[in-house]
Every structure is written in structure tokens, then in C-alpha cells.
Amino acid sequence: MVFVPVTCPRVTTMDCNMDKDIQEKNRLRRIDCRRITAAVKKLFIEANTDLGADVLASLQASLRKEESAIGRQVLEKIIENADVACRSKMPICQDTGLAVLFIEMGQDIHVVGGDLRKAIEEGVRQAYAEGFLRKSICDPLSRKNTQDNTPAVIHIDIVAGNRLKIIAMPKGGGSENMSAAQMLTPAAGIEGIKKVVVEKVLAAGANPCPPVIVGVGIGGTLEQACILAKKALLRPVGEENKTDERLAQMEKELFGSINESGIGPAGLGGRVTALAVNIEMMPCHIASLPVAVNIQCHVARHKEVII
Amino acid sequence: MSTTHQIQTPLNSEVIASLHAGDMVLLSGDVYTARDVAHRRLYESLERGEKLPIDLKTAIVFYAAPSPTPPGRVIGSIGPTTSYRMDFFTPKLIENGLRGMIGKGNRSPEVLTATNKYGAVYFGAIGGIAALTAQCIKKVELVAYEDLGPEAIRKITMENMPLIVVHDARGNDLYAIARGQWCVKH
Incomplete structure (x- = not known):
């Protein structure tokens, strides 16, 4: 929860008649x-050594969903590797x-x-x-x-x-290399956006180490769309967009289409090509429809701290 | 149904001929790590007619650059990098004796043509399981281009490294076959 100060924060506000919480935050x-x-x-x-619990849970769930034998073997190895890396403090x-x-x-x-x-x-x-x-x-x-x-x-x-x-x-460089941004025309609309995302993931095939997480940024400017796409990769795996139902719907549809591609774990064939599709959006210029696709491999690493 | 082959390096033409796209392989023996800049250097040396720092005859290259080796270990984490970046250089290396490649991801038609013409094989390793893969490496020796740091060429000795045949010497491509098999048709 972001606190929005109602008065100009100064050190001296400690003397003001404000509640303690506000004083502390300012x-x-x-x-x-x-x-x-x-x-x-x-x-x-x-x-680099401890894979997030959300990613691991998603991999476990994928293992139950995967129908291809080689796909299941790959997922098992990925899960085993995360365990070995964490215990031996080796990079995943x-x-x-x-x-x-x-x-x-x-x-x-x-x-x-x-x-x-x-x-x-x-x-x-x-x-x-x-x-x-x-x-x-x-x-x-x-x-x-x-x-x-x-x-x-x-x-x-x-x-x-x-x-x-x-x-x-x-x-990682391999999945970053499979990422791209495109300036669509407003006429391209939702269908145009979906087409770009699916095309990028399908063209990438086995290259970015599927199952992948697909970060999508819509709107802003060229660079802002890319930043949105990267920030989309920080969302816990399995959580849909909670701010806009249209985006949650688009995420669901794209997730379905990508997992119908047959690429599968490590590109060796199967049902699990993506663990998640996360979209973030902001308004854009009336002339533009920027779309960025940032692909993340299954070693989806991020840790945070608040000081 | 795919077959599992126990293979010992060096690769000979009978072994290569017995491999089919989709077959599982447990590879033991020596391979060289080489990736982007090392490939450029090897290629340029061949162009200039110079002697290479490694013997390409029947060699296998692993497109990999390991993480640093912590104390008490043979090697750090190691796994395949995406192969297509080496495509430009690969046909020339195959012409000069290279017979095996270990990597991940799609290759160019030119690489496929070369593997077909000279009887070479492209193995897929699983990306992102590098702590596990490190357990298959028994020995590491720096052999060339030390200045490249992680990208230097190392001779690594593997034991039962699990791989899958992606391109066999007949021109079959496992990625295309698998995708055709698992793609949902509407």
C-alpha cells in the first residue's frame, strides 16, 4: 500500500499534531x-541459487498437466535441478x-x-x-x-x-534475445496485439528454454512498453492481472493459444510451453499502439527486499 | 519409440549413422566448449589457413560457458546456450571435421545441409538445469582463448551426459517432428 502524504513531508512535522503513523511514514x-x-x-x-516458490509451484502443476513423456522428464529435471542448486548453492x-x-x-x-x-x-x-x-x-x-x-x-x-x-x-541472454517490441497501428487492436505475442513465442520455439513466462507491455512509448513488459515478469506466476479484466481475459486467451503450439518443455514437444502470460498496460498516444514482448525462461529469477 | 544409446567419444561414422532424431543418448568422453567469440576465432583461423588450437577431426563442441568453479568442485554450473548464434560459423567447422554439436534451439538450413552432407549430429541438452548437468562433468582443462574468460575453449570430460538427438545425419529435425505431433489443430 503506497502512502500518499497529505502535507509536505518534513522532519519538523514531528512537532505537528498528526497521528503517529503519518509521522513515521513521512x-x-x-x-x-x-x-x-x-x-x-x-x-x-x-x-541465482534459489528459485522462487511461485515458479516451483507452477512447474509442479505443469508436471501434472503435461501429457508428453519427454515433456514430463524435462519438467522433472528442472524441478530436481532447482533443488540441487538450492542445496549446493550452485547457480540454477x-x-x-x-x-x-x-x-x-x-x-x-x-x-x-x-x-x-x-x-x-x-x-x-x-x-x-x-x-x-x-x-x-x-x-x-x-x-x-x-x-x-x-x-x-x-x-x-x-x-x-x-x-x-x-x-x-x-x-538471461537466451530468452532476452527472443524478445521484441513492435509499434502497431491503433487499427490493429486487440487481435493485432495477440498476433504479435503468439508469433514471437512460436518463432522462438526451443530457443528461450520453454516453458517460458511471457511478459507483455502495451501502451506508453517504445521504451515504456518494454519496461512494462519486463515489469510484467515480476508478477507472481499464476496471478492474473487484477487491475483490468480485459487484460486478464487476454492473458487467458494467449496462455491457451501458446500452449496449443506443441513446442513443449525444452521444445521437445508437449502441452506446456508457457507457465504464464502477464500483461501490463498504460495509455498511449492517439497515433500509437506500442506492444513489447519480453520472454523469460523457466529459470525465472527475482528477489526483493524493502529497506 | 526412441532408443537410448550409450556413446563414448570419439564419434565414428557408424555411431552417427545409428542415431535417429528423438533418440536419447548418454555421452561419455571429451568434448570442447565453444560459443560466440570462440567460433568467430576458429572460423577466421580457418579462413586464413592457420592451425587451430584444437583438433576438429571427429570433435564435438558443446555451446557452453560454465559459471566459475567454486572450491572443491570440478566445474561450476554448466548448460547449453542457444545454438543459432553459431550457425554462420558451423558449416565451415563441419567441413573441417566437426562431427557433433551440443546445444539448444533451432538451426539454420545451412547447418542442416552440412550435417546431412558430412554425416554430423546435433544433440540437444536441456537448458536451465545447469547444477544438475555439472554432475556429469568429471574433468575440465582450459585449452584455448583464455582471455575470453567464461567463453574460453575448455576440454571437458563427461560421464553419461543425457542428450537427445535433435538433427540426425539424415536431415530429420526433432523440434519440427515434435511440434507437429503435439500442436493442437483446429
Whole structure:
């Protein structure tokens, strides 16, 4: 629940005649950079070794649904691997990803003891060095590895309150490569959107390690649609869009169509090609209909903390 | 019904001929890891007529770059990367002796033509089960392009590595066959 302050928050409001809760939420808080670095480090190591309970539950449910014998074998191995990785503290996948972070920073936070972005990058650096995670970031042209998995991709939103939420999302290259954005015409409508999503997932086939989670962003601008699509991947697997019934309906239809494709686990044939289709949307220009499809492999990793 | 083959490297032409798309394989022996930049370097060396740092004759490449090896382990997590990025370089490597590839995902028609012409095989490994796959690796040796870090070429010794034949030497493609079999027709 986001608290919306009714008065301009200041430290001195402690003297005002406001209830204690409001005082607490508006109080200016100092957060030391070292705390941010430590949190980021912990999140990336955990995300890479400990698969989320929602993803595991969805894989278990898929195993009961899958009719193809090879598909079931693949799902069993995926579940077994998650267990082995967690117990042995080994990365679930060798591709420990590009470090993507979503930061929700309360406007009443004062970061002290350094630079916020540098503190985050340092957390990534420490996680990948000390957690034995693969460094997969390189110069796009020379392809020279940066050796420490930085820079990270950091999205910072300023929100109400005095809390700092950090979401760490190691994103693998194989599934990211199968993602795309398209600027449709308004005439394309819902059918046009559905066509783009299904086409991208079907064309990807076995490449992005199905069963996949499909993040869809509709509206905004080109870059906003992509951010919405990526944020859609953070929603717990199995939860439908709760803000718009039209989107929940579209999610259901797309989920059905994709799972009729026959691609199946690891692309070896079967009923389970997607674990979820999550759509997020915002208004767009009267001339546009941006659609972004961000594909996530079955190693759907993200961990978060609120400081 | 698919067959399970116990295969020991090096791959010979009789073994390759016995494999059919969809067959399960337990592979033991040595393979080389190589992916994007390593492929470019091998290809460019062949173009220039230089000696390669690895012997491609009957070789198998695993499109993989492991995570760093923690203390007390043979290797970190390891698994296949998506194969199509190596497609441009692959026919030339096959012409020069490469007989097996381990990866995941679709290949180009040019790769299929080359596997068919020279009698090579494309094995699929399951992606995203890298902690489990690491258990099949018994030995690792860095052999070339050390500067590439995780992308360097390593000789790895496998024991009973579970694979599935995706493209056999007859031009059959398991992905297309499986999809046709499981796709819901309206």
C-alpha cells in the first residue's frame, strides 16, 4: 500500500499534531550506501541459487498437466535441478544473467555515505565475484568482457514514503534475445496485439528454454512498453492481472493459444510451453499502439527486499 | 519409440549413422566448449589457413560457458546456450571435421545441409538445469582463448551426459517432428 502524504513531508512535522503513523511514514530517513551494497549482493546470490516458490509451484502443476513423456522428464529435471542448486548453492543456470534492478525509492530517503548507483554496482560486483556467478557482460562491439558483470541495468522510480525497495532480476541472454517490441497501428487492436505475442513465442520455439513466462507491455512509448513488459515478469506466476479484466481475459486467451503450439518443455514437444502470460498496460498516444514482448525462461529469477 | 544409446567419444561414422532424431543418448568422453567469440576465432583461423588450437577431426563442441568453479568442485554450473548464434560459423567447422554439436534451439538450413552432407549430429541438452548437468562433468582443462574468460575453449570430460538427438545425419529435425505431433489443430 503506497502512502500518499497529505502535507509536505518534513522532519519538523514531528512537532505537528498528526497521528503517529503519518509521522513515521513521512520522516526523513538516512540509508547508508553500505547497506544498499550488502542488500544487492545478497539478492543476486539468492536469486541465482534459489528459485522462487511461485515458479516451483507452477512447474509442479505443469508436471501434472503435461501429457508428453519427454515433456514430463524435462519438467522433472528442472524441478530436481532447482533443488540441487538450492542445496549446493550452485547457480540454477550457468547464465547468471545481466543484473537488472528495479528500485523504488521513497522521496523521503536521504542516501548517505556515497553514490546510490555506485553502491548498487558494487553490490552486483561483489555478488558475481563472491557468489561464483558467471560474468556475462561485454562491450557490444569488441565483445571484451567487463570481468565483473557490471554495468547493471538500473531502473529507479521515486515513490512516496521513506522506504527503499530493491528488486534484483538476473536476466538471461537466451530468452532476452527472443524478445521484441513492435509499434502497431491503433487499427490493429486487440487481435493485432495477440498476433504479435503468439508469433514471437512460436518463432522462438526451443530457443528461450520453454516453458517460458511471457511478459507483455502495451501502451506508453517504445521504451515504456518494454519496461512494462519486463515489469510484467515480476508478477507472481499464476496471478492474473487484477487491475483490468480485459487484460486478464487476454492473458487467458494467449496462455491457451501458446500452449496449443506443441513446442513443449525444452521444445521437445508437449502441452506446456508457457507457465504464464502477464500483461501490463498504460495509455498511449492517439497515433500509437506500442506492444513489447519480453520472454523469460523457466529459470525465472527475482528477489526483493524493502529497506 | 526412441532408443537410448550409450556413446563414448570419439564419434565414428557408424555411431552417427545409428542415431535417429528423438533418440536419447548418454555421452561419455571429451568434448570442447565453444560459443560466440570462440567460433568467430576458429572460423577466421580457418579462413586464413592457420592451425587451430584444437583438433576438429571427429570433435564435438558443446555451446557452453560454465559459471566459475567454486572450491572443491570440478566445474561450476554448466548448460547449453542457444545454438543459432553459431550457425554462420558451423558449416565451415563441419567441413573441417566437426562431427557433433551440443546445444539448444533451432538451426539454420545451412547447418542442416552440412550435417546431412558430412554425416554430423546435433544433440540437444536441456537448458536451465545447469547444477544438475555439472554432475556429469568429471574433468575440465582450459585449452584455448583464455582471455575470453567464461567463453574460453575448455576440454571437458563427461560421464553419461543425457542428450537427445535433435538433427540426425539424415536431415530429420526433432523440434519440427515434435511440434507437429503435439500442436493442437483446429
